[in-house]
Amino acid sequence: MTTVLIVDDQPLQRLGFRMLLESTPDTEVVGEAGHGAEAVRKAAELSPDVVLMDVRMPGMDGIEATRRIVATGGRSRVLVLTTFDLDEYAYTALRAGASGFLLKDALPEELLAGIRAVAGGDAVIAPGLTRRLLDAYAHHLPGRPPGEELPDDPRLRSLTEREREILVAIGQGWTNGEIAERLVLSESTVKTHIGRVLAKIGARDRVQAVIFAYDLGLARPIGPG
Incomplete structure (x- = not known):
């Protein structure tokens, strides 16, 4: 059973989500919140598997609420709802720790598939779209000039050569199938490597691994075309 906290400032929107989730045998709505501060409090109190988070809310918005929920290190994962796919709110939510x-x-x-995937530890976003989001908002990133030496990050040092290749591939937005084909590996082996990479760099999911690769300069904006 996947437990869900619904966060939205529109009561009718919350009701619609509740009706859908309660009609599904493997999901249970454990609470609702109408703004970010209430979401943070209820996430701590109820420890849901998934927080279904609206972004645009009065007071504390969904971005800050996501940041605070993730910062607690608890089990809850955040699935953000947004209006446009290439949206700065979506970009900021991913950097705040949304899955x-x-x-x-x-x-x-x-x-429903997204909620189940996030509850299972997967990221709900196409690998290439993560890169497109980061590329679109690269001006927000600290950046690292081409040719500059990579930082001496202990998480990066902990990776084997193959795991580092996998991290770079994740950062490029490649799917598991593309990584398997280009590195001549089986998809099951790729999944094993990805699991080890995530554990070593402390990333909750693939999205956070892309951001890690981007921040360290292992991935760079693709640029026009």
């Missing part, structure tokens, strides 16, 4: 995002007009089955 992915869905569009508000997603089909019911897409929403």
Whole structure:
């Protein structure tokens, strides 16, 4: 059973999500919140598997609420709802620690699949779209000039040569199939490597691994075209 906390400032929107989730046998709504501060408090109190988080709310918005929920180190994962896929709110939410995002007009089955995926530890966002988001908002990143030596990060040092290759590939937005093909590995081996990389760098999911690779200069903006 996947437990869900619904966060949205619109009561009718919360009701719609609740009706959908309660009609599904493997999901349970454990609470609702109408703003970010309430979401942070209820996430700590209820420890849901997934926090379904609206972004635009009065007072504390969904971005700050996501940041605070993730910072506690608890079990709850955040799935953000946004209006546009290449949206600065989505970008900021990912950097705040969200495990992915869905569009508000997603089909019911897409929403349910997204909640299940996030609860299972996966990221709900296409690998390439993570890169497109980061590329689109690269001006927000500290950046590292080409040719500059990479930082001496102990997490990076902990990776084997193969694991570092895998991290760079994740940062490029490659899917597991593309990594397997280009590095001549089986997909099951790729999944094993990715699991080890995530554990060693302390990333909650693949999205956070892309951000880590980007911040260290292992991945760079693709640029126009």
